[in-house]
Amino acid sequence: MNIIVFIKATIDRNAPLGPDETFPGDRDDKADVMTNNYDKHAIEAALQIVEKKGDGKVTAVCLGSDMADKVVKEAIAMGCHEAFRIENSEARVINFFSVAKILAAAIKKIGTYDLILFGMQSYDYGTATMAPMVSEFLDLPTASWVERISLNGDKINVEKVIEGGTRTIELQLPAVLSIASSGDFEEPRYTSVRRIMKASRTKVPVWEIDKLEAGALDTNVEFTKIEQPPARMEECVVFKDDDVPVLIDNLLSALKDKGLNLGAYK
Amino acid sequence: MKQITKIFKTFNFSKEEQEQNQMILDMVYELAMNEIIEKEQDWDEEGAHFDPATKQVSYPSGMMDLYKKCQENDLFAIIVPEKYDGFGLSYTLWTAVIELMARASLAFSMFFPSQSLSIEIINNHGTAQAKEKYLPLLSSGDAIGAMAFSEPNAGSDISAVTTKAELEGNSYYLTGNKIWLSHGGAAGTNIGLAVTDKSKGPRGLSAFVIDPEIAGDGYEVVRIEEKMGLHGSITAQVALDRAEVPKENLLGNENEGLRLVLGSLASSRIGIAAQSAGIAETALQESINYANQRVQFGRPIGKHQAISFMLADMATQVHQARLLYLNTARMKDNGENTQIESSIAKYYATEAAQKVTYDAVQIHGGYGYSREYRVERLFRDARVLTIYEGTSEMQKTIISRGTQARAE
Known part of the structure; x- marks a missing residue:
């Protein structure tokens, strides 16, 4: 069972906002970067599945600048078998459509996989679009906000969160899932000193976007403004x-x- | 957290070590601030347990679950040499871990200083067999380390112990009463001090690893103390009645125990200074939060100079305490003798913790005196810091004697 988990480097939740900041955006202070919290649930899911199955490996992939090396190493320190980063210095590509294209191209380059996991959303932009978009590009079945997973030969049964309850569906492998922060994967494991030592000695391979054959990275989405909702009285x-x-x-x-x-x- | 990181950057760690330190501290911070802090009030209210019928001690509910998480995350192995299943990392990192734990719960942080003291004494003075046997157990946390020095009539004057050790065949048999054992009854190793040659007075004491499994019925918890603070931590009185200690569990040479123990306490004092910085940091943060939200005379009390200057003094003392313990720990990593500096760090940081937790209650006013607010517990918990591991007065004695001797 080979599982690819996509992780994102986001701004630390505890980092204070600057006086003119409504949204921390893309800072360049390394200390302020942390693993997107929701992605840790996806790592937990991947590790649990591989542990249960008794074979396979978990590969963590992160699109980001060298600031994100910290996040990639944390994935190894949590137990991922290997990890690499796709170089995106100075946030060259940030629109979601293009990011999804790049991730899909990276999956194709990895080649062998049974499951592709995402966190249910990112802590910063929080669009929760990556899993469905990537599944479209790869023409794979997908389910979002998955709380429980059971393996069933070349298929899997998943319980996904829907309004007011859960829904059980069967998917053909390989499949793309986004993992909820509730259910079986609610408590992602900590890093440990042993794995941290291993992670700090691991050199993180870096892939170039241009060599991934992701196609045209056109801007179909444009950010015009980010603002706080008005206070309601x-x-x-x-x-x-x-x-x-x-x-x-x-x-x-x-x-x-x-x-x-x-x-x-x- | 950033304050610790900033100070770490001033030390001579390699880039790889800096990265390891940061990742480990991040993990400990998460564990302490997400989980341990949540239980801290319950532990204080429930307290540790002792069953007089079975003589068994136990920690308050949920404490051992979090202890297990510390084990799973390999926290106790940080300073253990690699040869004994550890990672041989720095004492500086270890003391910073203690500070973070003490920020969440002083009672929980009690697992750490005594563990490192046990590891250090056994590693430096234990026989090959004792090292092989106990260091891996202490490294994994499967054995909790305890100190059995104090006796009813031997506190600051530790040389006055009367517990006697008699050598018969291949074992010593220890008989006497030991008090103030943190983790007593729950510990896998107890470092004890006993008389091996009465005629030699303080030069007739020897140090041992008392293993309750070997001592069997000879090691018995008599009671646990009802304390002012630190309710979640076990403080036991233990009766030794011909407790068997195999010869290979003798530490150092016979009759050299006092020097060995006094020499080793210098490093654990850095850990107590770290605990003090941790609890004081929490008292400071609680005070800042409260001072910003509590409005009196039309503005937050933090904007009144009387309170804002108190906060400034508290922040200054916390920073000084942190600098002292980290700097002394780093000196120790560099192989320096830190006998005097450890006492300075312990004396300053523990006294600062008194002042800071006292002021925290003052800033909270009537609410600070209420059990509902955390500063009430911090104030009670902090009180022990200037007492255990050598009182402030003993530290001053050491500092004064040491600096005068240095001058000569």
């Missing part, structure tokens, strides 16, 4: 009534007036 309402059913009724009708879908409540 809401009035605090206190409901008072000694009769509890009346109190609940008042609360629910107030919520209904606000436009909340209360299902069976009329």
Whole structure:
């Protein structure tokens, strides 16, 4: 079972925002870079599957500048068998469509794979589009926000999160999945001193975008602006009534007036 | 975290070592701040347990689960030589790990200084058999290390121990009472001090590795202490009644135990200074958060000069404490004798922790006195720091004697 996990270097959640920053964007301070938290769940999923199966390997791939070496090494320190980085210095390619093309081309170059995993979204832009886009480019089946995986010969059964519950589907391998931060992979493992020592001695191979045959990296998506949603002013309402059913009724009708879908409540 | 990283950059680590240090500290920070900190209040409320019927001790719920995570992440192997399943990394890194653990929970951080002291004493003074047997166990964390020095009448004056060790055949048999054993009853190794030649006074003491499995019924927990703070950590009183210690568990030469123990305490004192920096850092951060949100007289109290200057003093003391312990640890890594510097670091950092946790309660006002707020626990926990591993007064004695001798 060969699994490819894509990981992303994002800005540390704890890094303070600059005075004029609404979004940390692409900083160049190495200390502020961390592994996209959601990707750790994907690494956990990959490692669990390989451990359960008893054979195979997990390859972590990261598109980023040399700042992302830290993230690649963390993947090895978590237990990934090998890892490499696709050089994207100064964030040359950031539009998602082109990134997906590059990742798909990298998968083709790797050649042998049974599963391709992503985190459910990235911590920064959070578009959650990479897994479905890559699966389209490779013409592979896909499922998003997967909580549980069971192997079934050359197929897999996955439970994916949908609104209000989960849905079980069967996919033909190889397949592309995005892993939810809940369910079986909720607690990604830590790095360990032993694996950190190994990771620090590993030289991270670097691939060039231009040699990947990703096709034309045209800009189909353009960022015009990133802004915070405007602050909403809401009035605090206190409901008072000694009769509890009346109190609940008042609360629910107030919520209904606000436009909340209360299902069976009329 | 960045404060530690900044200081690390001033040390003579290679690029590869810097990277390893950073990755290890990141991992410890995550473990401490995501998981250990969550349990810290529960541990304080539940406390450690002792069952008088079975004489068994246990840690509060969930503590051993997190101890296991430390084992899985190989944390106890950091300073153990590679020959004994360790990684032979720096004492500087080790003490920074202690600080991060103490930031989350002082009680939990108690696993660390005694572990390194056990590792160091056995590695430096143990027989080949003792090293082969105990260092891998301490490295993996399968054995917790404890110190059995203090006795009812031997505290600061450690030379006054009366526990006697009698050699019969291939084993010593130890009889006496030991108190204030952190992890006593739960530990896999206890470094103990006992009289082997009564006629020689302080020069008639020897140090041993007491292995409770070998000592059997001869090693028995009598009670655990109800303490002011550190409720989650076990502090036991242990009765030794002809506790068997095989000859190969003698540390150093017979009758040279006192010098050996006193010489080794210098390094564990750096660890206590690191604990102090950790708990003081947390008290500082709690105070900053509170001072920014608590509004009195129309503005956050942190904007009033009285409070803002307190915060400035606290930040300065925390930084000094951190510089002292890291610098002393680095000196030790460089092979220097740090007897005096360790005492300076321990004395300054533990006293700073008193002042900083005291001020933290003061900044929180009435809320600081309430159990609901963390600073109340920090204040209670911190109190022990100037007492254990040598009181502040003992440190001053060492510093004064040492510097005067140096001047001569």
